[in-house]
Amino acid sequence: MSKPAQWDSVRASEIVMRERHWDGPALPILHALQEEFGYIHEEALPLVASALNLSRAEVHGILTFYHDFKWQPGGAHTLKICRAEACQSMGGAELADALLKRQSVMWGETTADGRLTIEAVYCLGLCACAPAALYDGEPVGRLCADTLDELVTEARGR
């Protein structure tokens, strides 16, 4: 995953215009903005609202309905750990809790050095390889404490 760009309203407007042709364009636009900037900047709301002739509140409603959309820049890397039933049954919950504790973060938070954000997801469709996660968009299966530590080391550079 390439490093997200700095927020830039001109660039954001271009993205909004590029994606507004879809039938039901709000989600494709918001995904594209998050892809570009790593999060949805507050200033993006009026841009999206105006382009789709929605109110700012309506865009806020869409945005907050989906946990995947972020309001603030995340860490340099993102680890999304599955918390759904299959992964829980394979010890995912304990693994995740221990990891959060070691890294001193809560779900959705970023480590103090800004390197890693740990998020929850609910089923990645990788139940056969449970417990599973996504690291910067790449699936990782059969997680254990060691593999998680390796990912953290890679992310945090130590």
Added chain:
Amino acid sequence: MALIQEVDYGTPLRKAEKSVTVTIDGEPVSVPAGTSVMAASMMMGTKIPKLCATDSLEPFGSCRLCLVEIEGRRGTPASCTTPVEDGMVVSTQTPRLAELRRGVMELYISDHPLDCLTCSANGDCELQDMAGAVGLREVRYGYEGENHLKAPKDESNPYFTFEDSKCIVCSRCVRACEEVQGTFALTIQGRGFDSRVSPGGMDFFGSECVSCGACVQACPTATLNEKSVIELGTPEHSVVTTCAYCGVGCSFKAEMKGSTVVRMVPYKDGKANEGHSCVKGRFAWGYATHRDRIKKPMVREKITDPWREVSWEEALTRAASEFKRLQAKYGRDAVGGITSSRCTNEETFLVQKLIRAGFGNNNVDTCARVCHSPTGYGLKTTLGTSAGTQDFASVADADVIVVIGANPTDGHPVFASRMKKRLREGARLIVIDPRRIDLVKSPHVEADFHLPLRPGTNVAMINALSHVIVTEGLVDEAYVRERCDLDDFESWARFIADERHSPEALESLTGVSAADVRGAARLFATGGNGAIYYGLGVTEHSQGSTMVMGMANLAMATGNIGHSGVGVNPLRGQNNVQGSCDMGSFPHEFSGYRHVSDDATRQMFEAFWGVPLNDEPGLRIPNMLDEAVAGTFKGLYIQGEDIAQSDPDTQHVTAGLMAMECVVIQDIFLNETAKYAHVFLPGSSFLEKDGTFTNAERRINRVRKVMAPLGGLADWEVTIALAGKLGFPMNYKHPGEIMDEIAKLTPTFAGVSYEKLDMLGSIQWPCNDDAPRGTPMMHVDRFVRGKGKFMITEFVPTEERTGPRFPLILTTGRILTQYNVGAQTRRTANSLWHEQDVLEIHPFDAESRGIVDGDLVALESRSGDISLRAEISERMQPGIVYTTFHHAKTGANVITTDYSDWATNCPEYKVTAVQVRRTNRPSDWQARFYEEDVALKRIETRFDAAE
């Protein structure tokens, strides 16, 4: 008296040809097809428990309390979302339903504060009612689980609070904001347990919310509650009355505690508003008891003296003796009066009667002079009646809506909500306005064509539109042949078909692309029902009357008058401006628009009033002022109008007032005009008297007294007392008797009486033997004048021209939260939204003058100059600037000129050549204003001055 409780059917009532019969709890009931089971049940008086349903909103089906059992159907469907079907057998109360409902309530209450006794909605809470209705006795889940009880309260709006902890997330507020108001300022934020109502992730005041109150109205709990209720407690009785702000004329229930207003609640039975409201009528009524109210009569020798509080007797005697002295010394025509479009029909009728019969001249005029006088002239000439053609409900049948020179979302917000609803349903929209008003593009509404014409080119534009229709064969010939005068039509058609009226020929003049004009004309002529709505951007021009006739031409040529969904509709500015015109406030007309030179009419009035009447039209307001400056007009009685702020070319107005020997002001506040007055008679607000207002759809609505007049007399009583002192006694014990006299003397009002108004709620004139219940739509089978008359509308540019000294055009208007001269709204929390008048200017014009947003700038015209803050805005087009006239200290009308409409003298407020430059000080006029605002408003003996 008790609190009026309106029935809530839960879902909107449907209209349908077909009727459906169902059995509910063993009783048969027939209802229109499409009715919900919930509404059908309520029609027979059976309440089904509900929380998320209310009849102003489409059914939503989220609260799961209104479940019913239907024979032959599985499960327990929601009665709000289930339409009735023939033969359906419904049970609303069974043990199974009772258990389900209790279970649902338990869940709601497990996350709701148990503070009913100290809650502001105690006794006025649907959640509380439903807990009772379902027999909630325990909450098995306890109250200790995860909850929202600590959610913060949002008190940012000055009129209502949002107490999130009490919210049951029924979405009624969100839906009301969308469906009723059409602003979409609310949403449900988050999902699942985190779902909360939110004005877009910020506080209410900073959000898109326009404070119309629809959400507060819809909320079933204390979550959205009026601050006045929180402060005062729930009301104990209510009285239905009519809002005193704009010409929409919304009906409200004044909910009272004794003689204190607790809140104004929009009345669902009010035909103009059907339960909706705006920030002014709903919340901005506090001015009525503001400490600035003048409650004692006052007099002074000269305007530089301080005012002296005196008895009514002394003030009235003084006023009467002065008028008599002036008439004796300078002649009968040396005095006159101005009626008020803020006062009732009855009061207005009395003032013009006092002038015609008491003064013995026709020197009476009204503020419609400066707003819709061209409407009266233009529509009377072409169609035969000085009023709009439709009722407001007609917009729901419109297919193409044209808005010309009006800004409904700011000026007539409750009607704008109706219009936006129709636009969301798919009606097309053409906006003709120099500014990009909100309607051009706002959530879920977008104009198909915005024709941003240069101010002053209206007639060129309407001619271009008609040219396209005539030359492209789009005239509704069958309609014209049947309904209109054909000779007139043919000469008009020849005139308008001339190449000089083509969009291409006029492009450089109007500044609007010919292709857009052609597109708009084709859309209007071919898109179905075409309805024209217009405002002061049409009338307040040197060719205001011509433009009104141009619109009537266009509507007639396309067959768009005489049925629902069409028409030529003025959006009238003031609560009773239609009424003040109807009541004979113009110098040339008796009530019902009959000329004073018409012998039969005049003789009827002479016989009834027992005095000879003048057959010559009297002076208009501008003529009164001119003659005052010239030394021949000496005394003026003004009821509820502030010409020193509202009328154009302020310095000329004040010069005229200063040249008079006796100016008598009757008003609720010491207004700008009162600075130049010698007698002040305290007026009464709409809450303090009985009467009627007539709105823009000719609807006569009752105004009902809820408190005693603060000054002791209602306005109509003051006029009666003054008339008595003038030696022309009037005997009325109640305004109803004045209406009886109006009905006797005015054919279009012949069938109007207070008894009938109480019975029908409201009546649209004409109301007489031909139309005993009134006339919602005019010109249905034929035009009132017989055949519709096409008028030649030659475009003549205004003499007000831009040039090197004054290169920009200033146009003026209004804003949502302030009303007109601001005398009322400036004395309410509405000023939090708009605390000063600003100059809107395009970035290009600003940059070339080195102006940045918020700079103090000098605005200069040939008439004068003022200073105000600049607001850089892309709503404007280059070359055009805009301001409002709500604040006296800004003095917007110092800038405007005395050019006016050729037919009616309606001032040309909308076109003034100006220059703008940066400055660092108030203008000389403003500096003088600040001094005089103190010097000319001093009150000598005011015992209650310590506040």
